[in-house]
Amino acid sequence: MRRRGEQREDSSTLIAMEINPENNYGSINLEASSQPRDRNVFSDETTRIDFVLVWEEPRGDNEDSSGVSSTHMKWREQFLSRLREEGLLQEQREVCQAKKRICFVLLSATWSVLCYYAEEISLRVPLQVVTAPIINWSEQFLSKLSLPNPLSQEVPNQPPDYYTCQFRTNKLERFLGSEDKEMFFKTTQRHQVLYEILARTPYGSVKKGEVGIDRLISEQVFAAAYPLHEGDFKLPNPPVAPQSLSLRQILYAYWSKWSCWKRYQPLDHIREYFGEKIALYFAWIGFYTGWLLPASLIGTLIFLVGFWLVATDVPAKELCESGGAFIMCPLCNICSSWNYSSICITYKAGLLFDNGGTVFFSVFMSLWAVTFLEYWKRTCSALSHRWDCHDFQDIEERPRPEFTAMAPMTMRNPVTGAEEPYFPETKRFNRTVTGCMVIIIMVAVVLMFLIGIILYRTILSIIIYKSVTTDSFFSSSAGRIASLSGSVLNLIVILMLSRVYITLAHILTRWEMHPTQTKYEDMFILKVFIFQFVNFYSSPVYITFFKGRFVGYPGNYKTLFGVRNEDCGAGGCLIELAQELLVIMVGKQLINNIQEFIFPKAKSWWQKKKMHPQLKEKKDTAGEESQTEEDASPWEADYQLLVCEGLFSEYLEMVLQFGFITIFVAACPLAPLFALINNWVEIRLDAQKFVTEYRRPVVERAQDIGIWFPILQFITHTAVLSNAFLIAFTSSFVPRLYYRYTRDNTLSGFVNFTLATSPQSYSQQHHNTSCRYQSFRDDKGEYLPEYFHLLAIRLSFVIIFEHVVFFIGRLIDMMVSDIPEEVEMKMKREHYMAKEALAENQSLGRTMIPDDKDILSNLRQRGSRVPQPGSDSHPLALKEIPEETDPISSC
Secondary structure, three states: OEEOOOOOOOOOOOOOOOOOOOOOOOOOOOOHHHOOOOOOEOOOOOOEOOEEEEEEEEOOOOOOOOOOOHHHHHHHHHHHHHHHHOOEEEEEEEEEOOOEEEEEEEEEEOHHHHHHHHHHOOOEEEEEEEOOOOOOHHHHHHHHOOOOOOOOOOOOOOOOEEEEEEOOHHHHHHOOOOOOHHHHOOHHHHHHHHHHHHHHOEOOOOOOOOEOHHHHHHOOOOOEEEOOOOOOOOOOOOOOOHHHOOHHHHHHHHHHOHHHHHOOOOHHHHHHHHOHHHHHHHHHHHHHHHHHHHHHHHHHHHHHHHHHHHHHOHHHHHHHOOOOOOEEOOOOOOOOOEEHHHHHHHHHHHHHHOOHHHHHHHHHHHHHHHHHHHHHHHHHHHHHHHOOOOOHHHHHOOEOHHHHHHOOEEEEOOOOOOEEEEOOHHHHHHHHHHHHHHHHHHHHHHHHHHHHHHHHHHHHHHHHHHHOOOOOHHHHOHHHHHHHHHHHHHHHHHHHHHHHHHHHHHHHHHHOOOOEHHHHHHHHHHHHHHHHHHHHHHHHHHHHHOOOOOOEEOOEEOEEOOEEOOOOOOOOHHHHHHHHHHHHHHHHHHHHHHHHHHHHHHHHHHHHHHHOOOOEEEEOOOOOEEEEOOOOOHHHHHHOOEOOOOOHHHHHHHHHHHHHHHHOHHHOOOHHHHHHHHHHHHHHHHHHHHHHHEOOOOOOOOOOOOOHHHHHHHHHHHHHHHHHHHHHHHOOHHHHHHHHHHOOOOOOOHHHHOEEEOOHHHHHHOOOOOOEEEOOEOOOOOEOHHHHHHHHHHHHHHHHHHHHHHHHHHHHHHHOOOOOHHHHHHHHHHHHHHHHHHHHOOOOOOOOOOOHHHHHHOOEEOOOOOOOOOOOOOOOOOOEEOOOOOOHHHO
């Protein structure tokens, strides 16, 4: 056993490296002398500020009244006291306004605290500089052709790459830059240490969950907790050399500006400032947007080809010139008969989306999606290796701080041998099953709303038809008006239900007690995606596969709750599906972009208005008060910014968009183009939010994009089946093909072939007037042999389509390796260097990996894990933990 503050004996040999004192690991700015004075410091102008806590109190007559809860004051004092016991330095500042006092507590970690927690949370520190620039495939391709690359840009202060290893205090002198303790740990690493302490420090009863800063913020004990940005994002005036800009200013000038839309993203700089998790998101969305370019070009080309096909289409010409030859049956019980030639324009518009080109485009997009995912795996593996997080989830990831504080027992980790918090799997399983029941209930609610919208469209079309004259525009367009308004209403319902369910999913996932942040986020994402998948796609699926299938025929119409079942509009179901997709997909994108552009700016303006009075009174820890109108301090300026809401909503928006452009692409070839335009805007809006409008988030490491990748694979497989059924059963491709080979190669008479004549009994009830309707039935309402021939062909088409696409997709999967050859070679080189170091080691200990019996015997109830006030709970004070040695494989 060893005490918490003692350095562990470690005889492992690190990778041989050359230490160059000129390389500064803690800062990427090499010209420090040209940098402005650092304002993120205590009043002594030397102690760095690592984190800020904020709370607000009423001022004036109500200052000593019940405006400040005594319970909140007790919790706050207890929490700050525990932080002091943990070894954090504190300095309090106050900003007094007319009606309230804003209190800031500036926190800083001492060297001993940083060293202890750097080992505790497995921070990685540098051994040796590696020169390995990121080269895009497009850059390589253009360089081989000796062509200039319009996407490249020279971004100053490129962050260096390092060979890294998990930090060990007793090997400090072996790490790069260890002689400068103040700058040894990067700013983002100091933020990680502080957040780890804040998240696991209790302020009351652990059994009641009174642990961590997040709970205190939710209880409104604190108003905010955040690390500081590195200076202002605005470029200095007069201009200075690019190398003298701060990292935040570099991101603003070379990434978030609208003029950067055609440039590569500075991923290394993004990772340096925001961490691997956020950098991987922007790497993914940039990669996805680049791949949308060929898809949008081909989709637009096929859509334009549709205009030529419309001009030369024989059935369209027959329909438009038919005059009164085809009198169609009424579309509702009170509607009158109508002339088929009246839908000439609608029929031609439908051909823009329903032609032979859409079959090719469906196959193309299915293979595009498979290839896109395969090449993203390669890109992701290269980035995760470059950023030293390729084995993060398997070995390095620590339990969540909230889980650490609230888990009822501990168990030895079979991989690392370390003692870790543990929550019984049976209890978690029971809670997960309960969460699944809630998901089922919410899905049922979505389907109820869908039925309601179906009835709304049917009833509204009847009301419009009855309330206007027969020959008016509204009478002939009643169905289209009802369909369009139903799509808009459906979008509103979708957005409302999404907000409700996301809040519910947060509560359920927190209750399930998942040990790591990755598992917690994966379960939360899975819950929300299942719901959102049904929420967003239920209406398009209904239109594609169910609408118009259960209508019946004249004289024998089927009903739902006494209302005649909804039939496809005059132009067919495919044009209605295209309309639904455009309303939901484009409408949602417009609403989201407006929200992301206007709402943050409006919220930020309101926040600054509340925080920017005419005159401020500042009070420091010495008790001296002064009135000033000078610029706000960094902690005040950052408090005026918005809370970073994470990446979940950004990923969800993109994944749902990916579903729209793959699952239903046969109905709308322009979907990839709209997605491409949206993503160009989305990247800039997201970049501006993170750089200029959000408080700086705490850095999070990640190995990949998490559970979003399996979700994308699921969508890809679903898209193949969806497009196969859509082409076979919803479009006119198969009937036209059948007619071309069995009747007339020129498709002459195809319109009459697709129309059936109403039964004689129905005609007698309507003044002995027969009418036509779309179906393959005889004059008695029975199916014709052609119906069964087409059914067999359609099913055969589905089977052949999905087998061919899946087979080609599997070939692509086998041909494209998940890890690039050069990355695989680097990984083998690092493993070889580690083995060489292991061979040189003369007294290397082993980490004991317990068997199952040892695991059971190591389960113990967690007693008083919380240090009592007044006890010695400094990170370097007495706290016994199991002795362990450091395997060289951690390097």
